[in-house]
Amino acid sequence: MRRVPVPHTLALAALALVAACGWSGAADAGDERPPGAPTGVTAQAGSATSVHVMWNAVASTPGVHAYEIYRGTTKISEVPGSAHMVDVTRLRPSTTYVFTVRARDGDGRLGPSSREVRARTPAAVAADRSAPSRPARPTGRAAGSRAVQLSWGAAEDDRAVASYDIYQGTAKVHSVGGSQTAAVVTGLRPGTRYTFTIRARDAADNISPASTAVRLTTPGTDDGGDTAPTGFRVTTHRTDGAHYLDLSWVPPRADGVVTEYQIQLDRGQPTSLVWGGTPPKGRATHSFYIGREAGVDHRVRIRARLPDGTWGGFSAERTVTTGSGSGSKP
Known part of the structure; x- marks a missing residue:
């Protein structure tokens, strides 16, 4: 379903899941065993109704496709294999919960459970509208x-x-x-x-x-070159007399799930794109309205907000002409 056209703006989707993430390292290429048990699992109450669960990334070949989070013996959540934290919500106040995490690889093999971790939610306080002081x-x-x-x-x-x-x-x-x-x-x-x-x-x-x-x-050097989206392509199509730009790219590898991008059109002020729900695991795509006039050249590039909160490098810039029926040019 196409988004409702809004001239020269991008639709901003509601972010349903925020999670910091870690990419799995590669194991022996000939190793076809199920993933190992996640280590470093912790659980910490965030409020009377939520608990924050974190773990270390698991190395596996094929790579970890997803992590399954369990409360007791019940699976309550699943996150992409690049994620290593999740907020478990809708819990009861003054209750102790037991959590475990399991890794699942791309072939569907489910690894063993992590060690159990416990967290107790604090008591709910009626009509508490006073925020804490700043740290x-x-x-x-x-x-x-x-x-x-x-x-x-x-x-x-x-x-x-x-x-x-x-x-x-x-x-x-x-x-x-x-x-x-x-x-x-x-x-x-x-x-x-x-x-x-x-x-x-x-x-x-x-x-x-x-x-x-x-x-x-942080000490050391990092030119940011490996933080840019790769394989960036731009095409154009026409619907009901309006022209749209169609973007596609491969997200950068990062220590976490990339959920937000900035798209820069014609070197103007970048516009944010935030994924609703879980971002695509492979090539991502996005389309937006650009105008009704044919034969107009546009330059486009994109960059990602990395899980550490910084902006990565911009992709290669592409040029596309509305109504040309062709793809982007370097």
């Missing part, structure tokens, strides 16, 4: 070229702080329990400048203002 005096340091260690002063709340959410720019990249005032954020890029803030959350899902920013640069 105080955040500091940080690089912990190698792909991680940083952050710490902050505890926030105050009229009940209690249930969790702390860590943001890189506007992207949530990590979460820890309300009793913790430090975190290690991994999956970063070498030689990259980051800006982190922390927000406190209470059991009623009231969220504090952001802390002051912590600005850190």
Whole structure:
């Protein structure tokens, strides 16, 4: 079904799942065993009705296609094989839950369960509309070229702080329990400048203002060349007298699921595209209205917001002419 045309804008879909992710490493090419059990599994209550579950990526050949998340013996969620965290919602307050994670490869083989992890949701507080105070005096340091260690002063709340959410720019990249005032954020890029803030959350899902920013640069070098979408193509088609641009590309490999892009048309202000639901596993496509006049040249390129919250490199720029019936040119 085609989106309703909106001149020179892109449709912004509601983001149904936000998850930071990790790409699996390659195992022995001749190894056709099921994936191993996920390690490093943790579960932390985010509010009275939600728990944040995280795990390490599993190496497998063929690669991990999906992770299945279980509450007790019941499968409650499934995320793409590139993801390694999920927010489990619609839970009951004051309840202890047991979670496990299993990896499934592209041939459908299901690996063993991870170790069990437990999390207890805090009690619900009726009519609690008071947000916690902002976390105080955040500091940080690089912990190698792909991680940083952050710490902050505890926030105050009229009940209690249930969790702390860590943001890189506007992207949530990590979460820890309300009793913790430090975190290690991994999956970063070498030689990259980051800006982190922390927000406190209470059991009623009231969220504090952001802390002051912590600005850190990871050591090493990274030219960003491998962060750009590849295989970028642009074609044009005409429907009911209107011209549309049809984009397709291969998402960059990253330590996580890429859910947001910026599309730059004719070197103007980039426009955001956010996937609703789970992003495509392979080549992605998107179409948008461009106008009613034929014979107009347009230059287009695209870049991805990476799971660490930074923007990757732009793809190669393509030029296409409306009404030409041909594909893009370098």
